[in-house]
Amino acid sequence: MHREIAKGVYYVGVDDHHTELFEGLWELPFGVSYNSYLIVDEKIALIEGVKDPWVDELLDNIREIVDPAKIDYIVMNHMEPDHTSALPDLAKIAKNATMVYTAKAAPMQKSFYDVPLKEKIVEDLEELSLGEKTLKFVHAQFLHWPETMLTYLVEDEIVFSCDAFGSFGALNGKIFDDEIDMGMVESESRRYVSAIITSYLKFVQRGIAKVQDLGIGIRMIAPSHGPIYRKDPMWIVKKYLEWSSPELEKNAVIVYGTMYGMTHRLAVNLKKELMNLGVEVKLHNLSYSELSKVITDTMRAGILVIGTPTYDAFPFPKVWSFVNEMQGKRFMKRPIALFGTFGWGGGGVFKLRKMIEAMKCEVLEPVVRVRGRPNEQEIEDCKKLAKVIADRLK
Ligand SMILES: Cc1cc2nc3c(=O)[nH]c(=O)nc-3n(C[C@H](O)[C@H](O)[C@H](O)COP(=O)(O)O)c2cc1C
Ligand SMILES: [Fe+2]
Numbered sequence: 001m002h003r004e005i006a007k008g009v010y011y012v013g014v015d016d017h018h019t020e021l022f023e024g025l026w027e028l029p030f031g032v033s034y035n036s037y038l039i040v041d042e043k044i045a046l047i048e049g050v051k052d053p054w055v056d057e058l059l060d061n062i063r064e065i066v067d068p069a070k071i072d073y074i075v076m077n078h079m080e081p082d083h084t085s086a087l088p089d090l091a092k093i094a095k096n097a098t099m100v101y102t103a104k105a106a107p108m109q110k111s112f113y114d115v116p117l118k119e120k121i122v123e124d125l126e127e128l129s130l131g132e133k134t135l136k137f138v139h140a141q142f143l144h145w146p147e148t149m150l151t152y153l154v155e156d157e158i159v160f161s162c163d164a165f166g167s168f169g170a171l172n173g174k175i176f177d178d179e180i181d182m183g184m185v186e187s188e189s190r191r192y193v194s195a196i197i198t199s200y201l202k203f204v205q206r207g208i209a210k211v212q213d214l215g216i217g218i219r220m221i222a223p224s225h226g227p228i229y230r231k232d233p234m235w236i237v238k239k240y241l242e243w244s245s246p247e248l249e250k251n252a253v254i255v256y257g258t259m260y261g262m263t264h265r266l267a268v269n270l271k272k273e274l275m276n277l278g279v280e281v282k283l284h285n286l287s288y289s290e291l292s293k294v295i296t297d298t299m300r301a302g303i304l305v306i307g308t309p310t311y312d313a314f315p316f317p318k319v320w321s322f323v324n325e326m327q328g329k330r331f332m333k334r335p336i337a338l339f340g341t342f343g344w345g346g347g348g349v350f351k352l353r354k355m356i357e358a359m360k361c362e363v364l365e366p367v368v369r370v371r372g373r374p375n376e377q378e379i380e381d382c383k384k385l386a387k388v389i390a391d392r393l394k
């Protein structure tokens with residue numbers, strides 16, 4: 001399948017309904033697309049590849065338009081294998097193509113694939129003429145890897161924005177924002193940002209400011225995953241700016257683990273007390289909530305409330321792993337409230353506290369720590385903690 005998105009510019013990407021976890025971590029209930037674009041001018045350029053199992057489908061899509069052996073340039077905005085692992089097979093067919101990427105991408109390409117094609121290293125804002133059309137390359141370091149760039153098609157005013165402005169969800173032939181349910185796009189792009197971009201939010205703000213300073217016209221934003229924005233290209237830019245804003249919200253999110261419901265009893269009581277105090281609150285049981293949804297809700301939560309049972313003298317593994325993920329995602333610092341239960345020696349909440357304090361986050365008092373099933377008095381302690389949280393959020 002291919003579709004012309006502007007004169008001589010084609011969508012030739014593919015849908016992946018097979019991968020269960022993106023990057024081995026993030027659920028894909030609606031699949032994901034690897035978007036690839038073909039520009040046919042005096043020279044022929046392919047912008048982005050796909051993940052390797054989909055190379056034949058990509059080649060078939062290209063063959064509907066031109067013989068892939070005639071490709072002159074393969075532009076790689078980013079070296080992550082979801083866009084580049086088709087390269088070794090592509091190189092066997094597009095034998096005369098030149099790979100176009102940044103200087104930082106060159107050693108990555110060599111270490112990942114080492115394909116025997118010519119390469120062209122492009123500087124920031126360098127232009128490449130394809131005949132009537134011109135490509136302009138805009139370096140966008142750490143959006144979300146160090147070698148990333150965006151490619152701008154000058155005459156058609158299309159930004160090929162790589163992973164920036166991307167979204168989960170396969171396209172099923174409906175490739176434009178005006179053809180898709182935008183409610184679905186909003187939740188899947190938000191989940192995508194949480195999973196993939198959270199560690200690099202300041203680079204999102206920086207990248208958007210850089211493109212705005214160039215003062216170029218933008219008629220379309222064509223990312224490497226998810227829909228192409230042509231009806232309202234600024235919609236997704238505004239969303240990304242909102243989601244990457246460092247401001248915390250005036251709410252609390254409770255994230256906890258539980259095996260037999262002891263810790264759960266504290267979690268639901270805390271939630272009830274917070275609601276009674278008028279605090280906006282969300283709750284995630286880590287054994288059920290999908291991690292990217294938990295990150296979406298916790299990224300900007302004013303106060304994060306974390307609960308854990310003790311498991312082999314440590315915090316519950318899913319809680320431990322979530323807190324590690326928070327650290328990797330460089331969550332903005334904010335006060336953290338802690339609660340938990342244990343059966344004999346404890347250690348869960350205690351070690352969790354140490355871990356949080358090592359991240360230089362303030363731990364609110366009281367920490368609610370209970371042996372066995374929380375009794376009436378201990379449920380009262382939840383009230384105290386809820387009050388402290390509510391006062392902090394004022
Ligand atoms: C597999 C397993 C390991 C546990 N390890 C410890 C432990 O090392 N130290 C401790 O004090 N309690 C331990 N416990 C007891 C639980 O921490 C305690 O029962 C807790 O209240 C369970 O809370 P939950 O029902 O919310 O999961 C363990 C329980 C299980 C099931
Ligand atoms: Fe990527």
Ligand SMILES: [Fe+2]
Nearest residue numbers: 080082163224
């Ligand atoms: Fe990607």
